[in-house]
Amino acid sequence: MESRSILETIQMIDEENLDIRTITMGISLLDCIDSDGAKARQKIYDKITTSAKDLVKVAGQIQTEYGIPIINKRIAVTPIALVAAASSDADYVAYAQTMERAAEAIGVDLIGGFSALVQKGYQSGDRKLIASIPQALAETSRVCSSVNIGSTRAGINLDAVGELGRIIKQTAAIDPVNCMSLVVFANAVEDNPFMAGAFHGVGEADRIINVGISGPGVVKRALEQVRGQRIDVVSEQIKKTAFKVTRMGQFVGSIASERLGVPFGIVDLSLAPTPNEGDSVAEILEEIGLESVGAPGTTAALALLNDAVKKGGVMACEHVGGLSGAFIPVSEDAEMIRAVRAGRLGIEKLEAMTAVCSVGLDMIAIPGDTSAASISGMIADEAAIGMINNKTTAVRVIPAPGKGVGDEVEFGGLFGRAPVMPINASQPQAFIARGGHIPAPIHSFKN
Amino acid sequence: MRAIITVIGHDHVGIVAAVANELSQHDMNIVDISQTIMDQNFTMMLLSEWDEANLSFVAAKQLLEQLGQANDLTIRIQRQAVFDAIQKL
Numbered sequence: 399m400e401s402r403s404i405l406e407t408i409q410m411i412d413e414e415n416l417d418i419r420t421i422t423m424g425i426s427l428l429d430c431i432d433s434d435g436a437k438a439r440q441k442i443y444d445k446i447t448t449s450a451k452d453l454v455k456v457a458g459q460i461q462t463e464y465g466i467p468i469i470n471k472r473i474a475v476t477p478i479a480l481v482a483a484a485s486s487d488a489d490y491v492a493y494a495q496t497m498e499r500a501a502e503a504i505g506v507d508l509i510g511g512f513s514a515l516v517q518k519g520y521q522s523g524d525r526k527l528i529a530s531i532p533q534a535l536a537e538t539s540r541v542c543s544s545v546n547i548g549s550t551r552a553g554i555n556l557d558a559v560g561e562l563g564r565i566i567k568q569t570a571a572i573d574p575v576n577c578m579s580l581v582v583f584a585n586a587v588e589d590n591p592f593m594a595g596a597f598h599g600v601g602e603a604d605r606i607i608n609v610g611i612s613g614p615g616v617v618k619r620a621l622e623q624v625r626g627q628r629i630d631v632v633s634e635q636i637k638k639t640a641f642k643v644t645r646m647g648q649f650v651g652s653i654a655s656e657r658l659g660v661p662f663g664i665v666d667l668s669l670a671p672t673p674n675e676g677d678s679v680a681e682i683l684e685e686i687g688l689e690s691v692g693a694p695g696t697t698a699a700l701a702l703l704n705d706a707v708k709k710g711g712v713m714a715c716e717h718v719g720g721l722s723g724a725f726i727p728v729s730e731d732a733e734m735i736r737a738v739r740a741g742r743l744g745i746e747k748l749e750a751m752t753a754v755c756s757v758g759l760d761m762i763a764i765p766g767d768t769s770a771a772s773i774s775g776m777i778a779d780e781a782a783i784g785m786i787n788n789k790t791t792a793v794r795v796i797p798a799p800g801k802g803v804g805d806e807v808e809f810g811g812l813f814g815r816a817p818v819m820p821i822n823a824s825q826p827q828a829f830i831a832r833g834g835h836i837p838a839p840i841h842s843f844k845n
Numbered sequence: 846m847r848a849i850i851t852v853i854g855h856d857h858v859g860i861v862a863a864v865a866n867e868l869s870q871h872d873m874n875i876v877d878i879s880q881t882i883m884d885q886n887f888t889m890m891l892l893s894e895w896d897e898a899n900l901s902f903v904a905a906k907q908l909l910e911q912l913g914q915a916n917d918l919t920i921r922i923q924r925q926a927v928f929d930a931i932q933k934l
Binding site: 405408466645 | 877888921922
């Protein structure tokens with residue numbers, strides 16, 4: 399019995415907020431496709447509720463027996479635009495309602511996959527799905543939606559970029575909180591366990607268990623022990639800590655997989671903050687030596703953090719996947735909220751940060767009078783960063799109707815609260831209105 | 846069933862006795878034990894073994910949590926594999 403390691407583990411869980419953020423079961427719905435929409439939805443409901451009927455129970459058992467908090471249980475399904483395309487339904491809101499009912503029946507927190515992949519172009523189902531998003535999110539509370547509008551191999555679908563700017567505005571007009579369930583990706587990954595962007599890729603197995611870990615507090619505490627030392631030591635310390643945090647993910651995933659009889663997919667090596675004190679990625683950056691997140695040097699510190707987390711985590715688990723990196727969702731990180739309120743962190747710096755970490759402009763409230771074209775411009779910028787740098791990027795912004803800079807939007811729970819941030823007032827109208835397709839970039843002459 | 850029991854709280858007379866007594870009453874054997882004072886906190890760890898046919902893990906957890914509440918202690922019980930998974934290569 400090794401007392402020190404037992405106590406250290408208990409301290410990581412109790413005082414430093416180490417937890418399993420999510421166990422997400424990916425479920426393929428390709429075998430539910432039917433030309434009759436009602437039949438397809440019944441098959442979808444049946445498949446989800448039978449495949450994942452024990453997910454919540456097993457997660458509870460693991461939590462009880464091993465003392466590891468498992469915060470969320472989630473489902474990710476095949477992008478509904480693919481599944482529903484065979485039907486003649488005029489809109490896909492009913493599919494979202496089916497997802498909601500299935501999620502409710504098995505007790506999971508969220509279900510992702512009300513999604514479309516349009517990086518190269520639209521198929522018939524994609525257009526209907528995207529048009530259905532505002533209503534689908536208004537009529538459900540657990541359904542998450544994502545649209546992939548660009549990739550390194552395909553370039554950027556500027557028509558979709560323009561459309562999603564309008565869709566985000568329409569979604570916010572019904573209720574701005576619904577926007578937190580909608581993410582616009584470039585280079586979306588097929589095995590992401592995190593929401594709102596999780597969907598089950600077509601290349602995946604029929605069912606799979608993916609795990610997302612948390613643990614910024616553990617990294618912060620570990621770095622407190624190496625104050626003033628060389629940056630190399632910081633990197634080593636993060637690697638060692640990330641290893642332990644990730645082992646927890648590997649451990650929980652393999653037990654869940656065994657008990658559910660579903661293959662274990664990947665661990666997503668992510669540092670996911672929550673609004674709780676001591677569970678902040680921004681605090682890690684400040685522990686590295688920044689007066690505030692947003693100060694010059696923030697991008698470098700974040701790059702080091704992100705890379706060291708991956709280096710430490712990769713050895714800790716069999717398969718790595720998902721988004722894997724440090725998340726910087728503004729509303730979900732208490733220290734980021736403080737930095738924004740103090741005027742020390744702006745959207746431009748956040749955009750730079752997204753070039754070196756996962757995932758993008760995330761959970762950012764913007765003024766309600768922001769034009770659809772401006773939102774599209776933000777999406778295009780993020781997608782360009784992802785496309786050129788071969789990484790996943792995303793936009794999840796919340797234009798809050800009637801609110802301006804200085805106001806706040808409350809999401810509740812893990813999603814926190816977001817101060818409305820100023821954005822550049824000059825308009826990209828004519829650029830977005832051009833439509834068409836930004837060609838895939840060249841992968842040589844890297845500069 | 847083998848599990849690690851950790852007992853943490855303000856030091857006072859009779860903690861070891863109370864915990865050991867409770868375990869023996871439920872036929873839970875103590876395989877290994879260590880105890881120290883850390884940051885003025887009484888800290889004890891036990892490796893316990895018992896027959897799950899007689900006492901389920903959940904029931905053992907409830908017993909120990911109640912004992913903890915009655916004695917102003919935090920008592921946790923966790924299966925051992927989690928510590929090995931996190932701390933060992």
